[in-house]
Amino acid sequence: MKILVAIKRVQDYNIKVQPKSDGSDVDMEGVKMGVNPFDENAIEEAIRLKEKGVASEIVGVSIGSSLNQDVLRQGLAMGVDKAILVETDKVLQPLAIAKLLKKVVEKEKPDLILLGKLALDSDAGQTGQMLAGLLNCSQGTFASSIEIKDSEVFITREIDGGTESIVTKLPVVLTADLRLNEPRFVKLPNLMMARKKSIETIKADDLGVDISSKLKTISVSEPPPRKEGIKVKDIKELLQKLNDIEGIKI
Amino acid sequence: MILAEHDGKKLNDVVFNAIGAAEIWGGSIDLLIIGKGIDELVNHASKIDSVNKIIKFDAPHLEHPLAEDAANIISEIGQDYRVILAPHTWFSRNILPRVAALLDVSMISDVLKINGDNTYIRSTYAGNVHATIKSDEPIQVLTVHSSKFKAVGLNGNALIVDSKAPEPLNLSRWEKERKIESDRPPLINAKVVISGGRSLGSAEKFNEVLAPLADKLEAAIGATRAAVDAGYAPNEIQVGQTGVVVAPDLYIAIGVSGANQHIYGMKDSRVVVAINNDPDATIFQFADYGLVADLFEAVPEMATLVSKT
Numbered sequence: 001m002k003i004l005v006a007i008k009r010v011q012d013y014n015i016k017v018q019p020k021s022d023g024s025d026v027d028m029e030g031v032k033m034g035v036n037p038f039d040e041n042a043i044e045e046a047i048r049l050k051e052k053g054v055a056s057e058i059v060g061v062s063i064g065s066s067l068n069q070d071v072l073r074q075g076l077a078m079g080v081d082k083a084i085l086v087e088t089d090k091v092l093q094p095l096a097i098a099k100l101l102k103k104v105v106e107k108e109k110p111d112l113i114l115l116g117k118l119a120l121d122s123d124a125g126q127t128g129q130m131l132a133g134l135l136n137c138s139q140g141t142f143a144s145s146i147e148i149k150d151s152e153v154f155i156t157r158e159i160d161g162g163t164e165s166i167v168t169k170l171p172v173v174l175t176a177d178l179r180l181n182e183p184r185f186v187k188l189p190n191l192m193m194a195r196k197k198s199i200e201t202i203k204a205d206d207l208g209v210d211i212s213s214k215l216k217t218i219s220v221s222e223p224p225p226r227k228e229g230i231k232v233k234d235i236k237e238l239l240q241k242l243n244d245i246e247g248i249k250i
Numbered sequence: 251m252i253l254a255e256h257d258g259k260k261l262n263d264v265v266f267n268a269i270g271a272a273e274i275w276g277g278s279i280d281l282l283i284i285g286k287g288i289d290e291l292v293n294h295a296s297k298i299d300s301v302n303k304i305i306k307f308d309a310p311h312l313e314h315p316l317a318e319d320a321a322n323i324i325s326e327i328g329q330d331y332r333v334i335l336a337p338h339t340w341f342s343r344n345i346l347p348r349v350a351a352l353l354d355v356s357m358i359s360d361v362l363k364i365n366g367d368n369t370y371i372r373s374t375y376a377g378n379v380h381a382t383i384k385s386d387e388p389i390q391v392l393t394v395h396s397s398k399f400k401a402v403g404l405n406g407n408a409l410i411v412d413s414k415a416p417e418p419l420n421l422s423r424w425e426k427e428r429k430i431e432s433d434r435p436p437l438i439n440a441k442v443v444i445s446g447g448r449s450l451g452s453a454e455k456f457n458e459v460l461a462p463l464a465d466k467l468e469a470a471i472g473a474t475r476a477a478v479d480a481g482y483a484p485n486e487i488q489v490g491q492t493g494v495v496v497a498p499d500l501y502i503a504i505g506v507s508g509a510n511q512h513i514y515g516m517k518d519s520r521v522v523v524a525i526n527n528d529p530d531a532t533i534f535q536f537a538d539y540g541l542v543a544d545l546f547e548a549v550p551e552m553a554t555l556v557s558k559t
Contacts, residue, residue: 016510017375021429026379094347094358123374124359126347133351138421139317141344144485154425160255160262160340161436162429162486166316167420178492179485184550214386215356223373223380226517227253229538234554238523238539246538250467250556 001055001148004110004238005080006101007062008036009071010121014051017121019220026220035071038116040078041176044183045146046114047079054148055112061104063097065089069199070091079199083197084108087206088211094122096132096211103207105135110140112153117142117175128175138168144179154250251305252481253320253336253346254283256291258313263439264337266401269300271394272335273402274364278302281408282327284320284415286313296410299402309415314424321421325352331389338393339438340532346391355387361394376491377514395516397497430486437487438464440470443498445489445516448476449505449526449545456482459546473497474512476545490515505545508533525549 012032020027024168035043051054058146060075062068063086072083086100105113118125132139140146142154144163146209147154204211232238242248252272255262263282272279279300283292284307292306307323320427328334328349336342338360350357362373362380371385437443444464450456456477456558464471473483489496491511501519505526506512513536516522524537525548527540541548 011375013376014510016378026375038394056426070467093356095351095354095437098351121375123376124357126350126359129344129347130351130357131350132317133321139344140346140422141317142340151458158340159427160438162427164314164427165425166422167425169420213356214383215358216386218369218382218384220374220381222377223377226536229522229534229536231534231540231542233541234543235541235548235555238541239552239555241539242500242521242523246500248521250500 001049001112002056002057002059002108003049003112003114003212004059004061004105004113005039005046005075006113007039007043007071007075008059008116008119008125009033009062009064009068010036010205012118013037013120016123019222023219023221025217030038033067033070035074036116036119038118038176038178040183041178041180042114042116043075043078043080044181045176047184048181049112049148059084059108059110060147061086061101063088063092063100069150072199073191073194073197074186076218077190078199083199085199085201086204086207087201090204090211092211093215094124094126096209096213097127098134099209099211100204100207101131102134104208105131112171113173115173115175117177123168124146128173135171135173138154139207140166140168140172141175142177143174144177146174146180219233251282251331251334252279253334253342254281254295254325255337255339255341256283256285256288258285258288259291261291261295261402262337262339264339264396266298267396267399268335268337268394269298270403271399272333273300274366277332280305280331282324282358283307284312284315284323286310292410296408297404297406298408299406301406301408301546303409303411305411305413306415307415311418314427315345316422317344317348318421321348321352322416323457324349326416328353328389330406333390333392334393337396338391342393345480346393350391353389353391354399355389355391356385358383358385359389359393361392362398364394375408376510377517385539389535395518413539430484434464435468435470437470437472437489437494437496440498442467442469442500442502443472443489443496443516443519444448444469444504445472445474445506446477446483446504447474447506448480448482450477453482463549464557466553466556469502474506474509476507476509503533503537504549506533508536
């Protein structure tokens with residue numbers, strides 16, 4: 001079985017990204033970047049499936065500028081076998097990403113396609129479902145457990161107020177929740193070795209896909225601040241304030 | 251068109267907010283309900299304000315709608331609509347992006363504000379940035395942040411249209427679900443939420459300290475990711491970017507430090523109370539009322555005093 005894992009390059013989860021002063025876009029200068037955390041879970045799951053003998057090959061793919069080589073190398077260091085960069089300098093929407101990934105899927109013919117359930121930057125959570133729609137194949141989103149038995153995929157996935165279990169056919173697009181696994185720590189020698197591996201580069205423009213967007217970001221701003229709170233000295237004062245100021249009768 | 255979600259008996263409350271959001275376009279609103287044996291539910295839904303028509307798909311294989319089948323139905327009838335909208339829940343987040351791809355349009359997730367002219371405000375970068383986005387798509391596909399939109403009432407009279415469901419695609423099958431059984435209100439739409447952090451120290455203490463207060467306030471109980479990871483509370487009640495996003499009338503954070511990803515899950519609450527023994531805890535920056543105290547004394551005291559009023 002062959003697995004394709006999509007890897008997005010996003011800001012580090014500890015970093016508070018801010019808008020530029022003119023509000024035209026976010027200020028990404030000097031911001032520490034890395035693999036989207038949910039994509040790390042996707043990579044880890046692919047590697048575990050290979051270690052169990054279920055999968056034979058893992059292909060990692062990232063879409064973006066040449067800077068994205070670093071997240072692909074991170075994937076290679078974790079255990080991805082082959083890396084593909086779909087190169088473009090354009091800012092792409094999930095639909096365009098899904099269309100490009102579909103082209104890669106058609107070329108690589110994976111049985112299982114793994115993505116993170118959302119990306120920390122855009123926070124949209126659409127790409128996996130869109131890709132499954134474009135491929136007309138099964139989908140298993142927000143997965144917290146994945147098991148493969150006799151060409152069927154058993155998935156535990158998040159629903160409102162609990163979890164559900166579904167079984168899908170192959171090929172399937174799966175999106176990973178943080179609960180799926182604990183991604184491994186990459187050892188320095190592995191990272192050094194990954195630096196020597198080659199990365200196949202495909203120009204996004206050569207894939208014959210319309211990646212123009214009908215969504216335009218007009219401006220960005222900081223969220224309106226919360227009004228400053230006060231400290232109360234004890235529970236009595238707290239209850240009194242809630243009652244008198246907020247109208248909460250408890 | 252609005253995609254409704256339900257548990258087979260009752261519509262999810264957030265559907266009413268989604269209809270409130272759709273009113274902004276000023277056009278005619280249809281509500282799509284798919285399920286199995288949903289006559290009673292549909293009859294009740296026909297009284298919702300502002301709804302022109304209910305499109306009902308009632309079939310055995312739609313009891314637990316799979317994304318593949320649901321998206322198949324929605325993209326088919328959705329071509330005739332200008333807007334396809336749903337609350338930003340796990341249910342719709344699973345289905346609507348697939349619909350958008352089948353219709354070859356972009357989608358806008360978790361919209362905070364709808365301006366006229368297909369312009370929206372949504373939050374990005376873990377809630378640190380608000381972006382204003384304009385969409386030139388022929389069909390607007392979006393999910394809305396329910397608490398930001400007013401819920402509609404039950405004084406309407408919608409037409410019910412029975413539609414024949416297409417055959418199942420059989421790409422997936424549903425096995426079972428596990429919902430957390432609780433006498434307390436569900437986290438997602440509780441009026442009061444009490445969340446505990448790692449400072450509670452153990453699963454026993456987590457329950458022992460929070461439950462009496464939650465009982466008195468008829469509150470839902472939430473937990474931070476740290477408390478869940480430490481095994482004090484089940485995953486299902488995790489509040490944050492990687493859990494549930496809540497926006498109750500009153501949010502009480504107990505022994506919560508205030509990690510970025512937790513703040514994301516509760517910052518839209520109307521009134522936030524934080525109780526923590528560390529005066530420098532980040533959570534106090536997001537609290538309307540902060541109490542620096544030992545939670546093991548303060549919370550039982552609060553539970554006692556609340557019962558007196």
